[in-house]
Amino acid sequence: MGSNPFRFLDKEIVAMEKLWKESKGCPSRRALRGLVKKLSKFPERAGNAIHVKQVQNWFTKKRYTLKKQGVDITGKKGQICTEKKKKKAVPKTLAVSDEKNDVKLQFEAKSSRDSAWYDVKLFLAHRMIENGDPEVRVRFDGYGAADDEWVNMRTSVRERSLPCEESDCVFVLPGDLTLCFKEGNEHALHFDANVLEVDRRRHDIRGCRCRFLVQYVHDGSKDVLPLRKVCRRPETKYRPRGANSFGDAIIARAKEEHVKVCDLSKALAL
Structure with a gap:
């Protein structure tokens, strides 16, 4: 449509950061509506109203980023507030x-x-x-x-769904249904996605470097994701536990894809 992606103004971010601290990362729906009403009064927003969903997704993405960095976010009742x-x-x-x-x-x-x-x-x-x-x-x-x-x-x-550990990459196979973290201009949420292809790469000091081509079920869009944005379904838990039984099948699958599975023998060891 030729429009620019939505971006928050600096002073809007300051206001959201203030509410973040006051609510410990878990603002109520009422507080979000109040904030949206306040932001919509800024002269720069004339004719370009802000929606509650956009503000809510800013908080969701911030929580995800801090969680990824290992920062605990405590809610009002002493629980961890997650997206x-x-x-x-x-x-x-x-x-x-x-x-x-x-x-x-x-x-x-x-x-x-x-x-x-x-x-x-x-x-x-x-x-x-x-x-x-x-x-x-x-x-x-x-x-x-x-x-x-x-x-x-x-x-x-x-x-x-189960978050993937670094050593779980070998057990994520084409055809699997997974839960993947999808980030957009107006949201940062988890959706079902089917794995189409797997690009196996050697792990380094940063961990798993493999990449997964997935297709989201809800809208048919495709994306290439790192392992940290992929969650396995519980149905696949048998793979690491039954490595001896299913190891040959996994290796054969990898060969068919013409990929190199680094440290496969170690990953399949009991």
């Missing part, structure tokens, strides 16, 4: 939690608002809809009641 994230069959007996019984369940749910996956902090209620599908009302980790959603248990709730 909305991204789990397979839900147990038949799913406990419903409340604020007084804050049980950390290792699940993630897909938001109908943006198709991204977020960690689930609480399951608040459940119901059956007209077509017979079960739904649960979830609270996303790091978000308040204003962002609670009803989601389909069969299609939008699953076990939490």
Whole structure:
């Protein structure tokens, strides 16, 4: 369309940094709306309004950057505040939690608002809809009641995806469904993506240098990502644990791709 990418003004960033410190990185929805209202009054924003989503994604990206650097971000209740994230069959007996019984369940749910996956902090209620599908009302980790959603248990709730360690690169194969961190001008979220190709590279002092060509499920776009932006699905946990059983298959797959898998024997050793 010929328009320039959205960018925050310096004084807008100063205002957001102030709210970041006041809220310890976890501003409420109400606080975000108040900030957006304040920023929209700046003369430079005349005719170019700021949306809550843009400000919210600035906080999400900042949390991700600090987490990547190993910085702990403590929320209002002494919990680590993380970006909305991204789990397979839900147990038949799913406990419903409340604020007084804050049980950390290792699940993630897909938001109908943006198709991204977020960690689930609480399951608040459940119901059956007209077509017979079960739904649960979830609270996303790091978000308040204003962002609670009803989601389909069969299609939008699953076990939490697993962040990849440096030695996990050999177990990420073309054809795998993964959860990948996608950064854009207006968002920084986790989406499902299929691995199309893997460029195996030698590891160095900086760690894994491999690159993964993925295609996002929600919009069909493609991207080349480092391992740190890729999360494995729990279904692939058997690969490292059953290295002796599946090692030959992995090596054969690598040869078919005509790639070099560095230190493969070490990665497959029990």
